[in-house]
Amino acid sequence: MTAGHTVVRRAPGKLYVAGEYAVVEPGNTAILVAVDRYLTVTVSGTDSGVEISSDLTARTVRHRWRDGRLTGGDGTTAYVVSAVETVAALLAERGLPVPPLSVSVHSDLHDDGRKYGLGSSGAVTVATIAAVASYCALELTPEARFRLALLATARIDPKGSGGDLAAGTFGGWIAYRAPDRAFVLDLARDHGVEEALRADWPGFEIRRLPAPAGLSLQVGWTGNPASTTSLVAGLHRRTWRGSPSHQKFMETSHDFVHAAIDALEAGDGPAFAQQIRRARQELARLDDEVGLGIFTPELTALCDTAEAVGGAAKPSGAGGGDCGIALLDADAPHHIAHVRQRWAAAGVLLLPVGPAPEGNEE
Numbered sequence: 001m002t003a004g005h006t007v008v009r010r011a012p013g014k015l016y017v018a019g020e021y022a023v024v025e026p027g028n029t030a031i032l033v034a035v036d037r038y039l040t041v042t043v044s045g046t047d048s049g050v051e052i053s054s055d056l057t058a059r060t061v062r063h064r065w066r067d068g069r070l071t072g073g074d075g076t077t078a079y080v081v082s083a084v085e086t087v088a089a090l091l092a093e094r095g096l097p098v099p100p101l102s103v104s105v106h107s108d109l110h111d112d113g114r115k116y117g118l119g120s121s122g123a124v125t126v127a128t129i130a131a132v133a134s135y136c137a138l139e140l141t142p143e144a145r146f147r148l149a150l151l152a153t154a155r156i157d158p159k160g161s162g163g164d165l166a167a168g169t170f171g172g173w174i175a176y177r178a179p180d181r182a183f184v185l186d187l188a189r190d191h192g193v194e195e196a197l198r199a200d201w202p203g204f205e206i207r208r209l210p211a212p213a214g215l216s217l218q219v220g221w222t223g224n225p226a227s228t229t230s231l232v233a234g235l236h237r238r239t240w241r242g243s244p245s246h247q248k249f250m251e252t253s254h255d256f257v258h259a260a261i262d263a264l265e266a267g268d269g270p271a272f273a274q275q276i277r278r279a280r281q282e283l284a285r286l287d288d289e290v291g292l293g294i295f296t297p298e299l300t301a302l303c304d305t306a307e308a309v310g311g312a313a314k315p316s317g318a319g320g321g322d323c324g325i326a327l328l329d330a331d332a333p334h335h336i337a338h339v340r341q342r343w344a345a346a347g348v349l350l351l352p353v354g355p356a357p358e359g360n361e362e
Contacts, residue, residue, distance in 0.1 A: 012356035013118030014167035022253035027203035083128035117322025122164025179204035222298035224321030280314035294319030
């Protein structure tokens with residue numbers, strides 16, 4: 001095996017367009033779009049072990065290998081560590097050594113430490129998998145890189161759907177259906193990482209989608225970072241799961257997500273926007289029934305402003321803060337300007353992001 005001197009890979013952030021919360025449960029579909037803000041990982045050589053540095057942490061941390069795991073550190077780079085360990089496990093199964101690694105992380109998904117909710121943990125996992133694998137001369141398909149990233153993140157948070165990893169790996173607009181993460185972890189543990197890359201994952205699917213016809217994607221940040229993990233965990237703790245209301249939510253989510261996919265593939269922008277309005281209504285119903293705090297005053301204002309000019313809008317992801325998205329008539333710049341002005345008045349920061357192109361990880 002010949003390792004390169006320096007390898008640089010990047011992965012984009014993501015926004016959920018429809019189907020969040022439902023996609024957490026295996027076999028359910030969500031629509032996501034990768035956005036053109038990136039997290040970059042640079043891998044080069046070092047003397048021994050693995051050293052990890054990040055512009056989000058104060059210092060470089062040196063790790064040592066012990067029984068296939070990296071020791072040391074304070075948990076602030078847990079996703080990077082897990083990604084390196086997962087690639088190392090694949091190398092070990094192929095009888096290849098893990099060279100000493102220096103891993104450096106630079107994020108454009110934050111500004112001055114502010115987290116925008118664009119999926120930094122997913123992006124850093126995707127970029128680290130790609131960079132370390134390339135440095136170690138592993139040739140992997142995009143799907144293999146995604147699978148390694150899902151194995152790496154599921155070890156940390158098995159409730160995470162992996163939608164951010166799919167968007168970060170493939171770019172563009174995608175439909176994503178989540179596999180059973182417990183099944184995937186068991187598969188890798190019992191049969192190895194190599195087998196987990198080859199085996200069928202029940203329920204898993206990634207499809208590329210066209211961008212919505214005639215619609216402009218506008219993204220607003222509420223100024224309040226939110227924890228997807230805690231919001232999803234809050235939902236899991238409640239007796240709502242398994243109830244008739246839960247069943248209705250899953251059925252309705254399935255319906256509007258697949259109707260939205262059909263509208264995208266048909267190039268029908270108005271029909272797609274109507275499904276996004278349905279998605280907002282269903283999230284609001286969930287919030288009213290379960291009391292998660294998905295909608296904040298800023299997110300409600302963001303949505304109402306867009307709908308007042310005929311657009312469609314909703315929280316993106318778990319809600320509780322972070323970002324909302326609006327889909328507005330691309331041929332009505334005065335409406336877009338009005339929405340932006342109203343957002344600013346409501347304390348919503350316009351994020352100047354757009355869809356990231358497909359095949360963006362290089």
